[in-house]
Amino acid sequence: MPNKPLILITNDDGFEARGLEALVEAAKDFGEIVVITPDGHRSGMGHAITMNVPLRVKLYKTENGIKYYRSNGTSVDCVKLGQRVVLGNRKIDLLLSGINHGSNSSVSIIYSGTMAAAIEASFEGIPAIGFSLLDYSSKADFSVAVNYTRKIIEKVLQNGLPKHICLNVNIPKLPFEEIKGIRITRQTLGYWQEDLEEHTDPFGGKYYWLAGFLVNLEQEATDTCEWALHNGYVAVTPVHFDMTSHQTINKLKHWEND
């Protein structure tokens, strides 16, 4: 099948994550699959890249004709290594990342290694999708997520995505029959309210664990990813990487002449 799309799969939960299995299961019939993931957890690492230590990449298994590689790098490093080293700059038709254990709605997109991988691919115009399931348990049931993941991969392969756009897909933790469908959403305005738990080590030193909860600053809005996710919908947010606040440009323009 010379026209089989080339699909690169990564994640930020590492090579042993059950969400990775689920994503491969969802994608395997759509094209030629190559998997490259971190060799352990790289959650919450945002768009981190590895510059201070050398990167390594290793083929660790071939299963059902799919090659699985792992690396000491982050999810973003995996995209770069996958593209440049493993695939030798072959044209990638689709980059898939996930399925993340836990949602990446609202501002979580910016901390998320899952979404960073998708965003990295979009820099060069590779269509890309990050998938996340609103279930932080290592025993999460991915079967419903696989179903919707498949639907969304199919749509993107059929129709493409606008250049430099990727998708942030968040799937609720619900039985299939309770999911109401797909909603195209926008990123919810919000932030993480930290609770930096203070502990004391055996030597009297203080240390802190970073924990917290998401504050939704627009509870009433019904077009957001948070609303969709908590109202029974699969939230699909189109994402770009232009962080310019275009509407602020004019407000500051007078600085040029001050």
Added chain:
Amino acid sequence: MPNKPLILITNDDGFEARGLEALVEAAKDFGEIVVITPDGHRSGMGHAITMNVPLRVKLYKTENGIKYYRSNGTSVDCVKLGQRVVLGNRKIDLLLSGINHGSNSSVSIIYSGTMAAAIEASFEGIPAIGFSLLDYSSKADFSVAVNYTRKIIEKVLQNGLPKHICLNVNIPKLPFEEIKGIRITRQTLGYWQEDLEEHTDPFGGKYYWLAGFLVNLEQEATDTCEWALHNGYVAVTPVHFDMTSHQTINKLKHWEND
């Protein structure tokens, strides 16, 4: 002075960076300064946060009445620790990050720990500015940068910034008299073209160093940060953290009914 603004300073180059000294020098007369930085280099770590190891924070010096803290975390962790632990949730009037050794123009903003700190502060509505000097040398001359940094801090303290907006300031490597002024710019469309240098270790294993160069996809545009920076201007890009591609929402809306 009860009305002195409270200014939190951080960076991603670590507590020993000369750019930090320069930023403190620029800011010191504008308010009450508290410094909290990583205990070493955290460049290219994007919006990474530390969840797998406990965070520590330590007062390591007091100089000219300014307290300097360092942490084992990233620049984003420093913002959280500064706000919650060091300042005990006192209201921060301004967050400053930098001055980074090297520019953070175009898509570099997304890899940048300097800008991640500013963006983190903007989540909760703290006005924030990330400063970067287009000079990667550890011996870089920051004197011109200090001058412009001071001008921009003054403008922001006087006029504020729209809520949830921060600034990405990139300063060219030029003598003062050759800088033409400030330009309010937008993020240049571009990507990093990696050159993953292959090496072999003494045991025959291959490893890779991540290096590369920025590809500017809009060479002709004159309203971008890249253009300004390379044409003698200090580039000031207003930044928001809504990564939604709003114009793509309507294009995908039909998925809801497919």
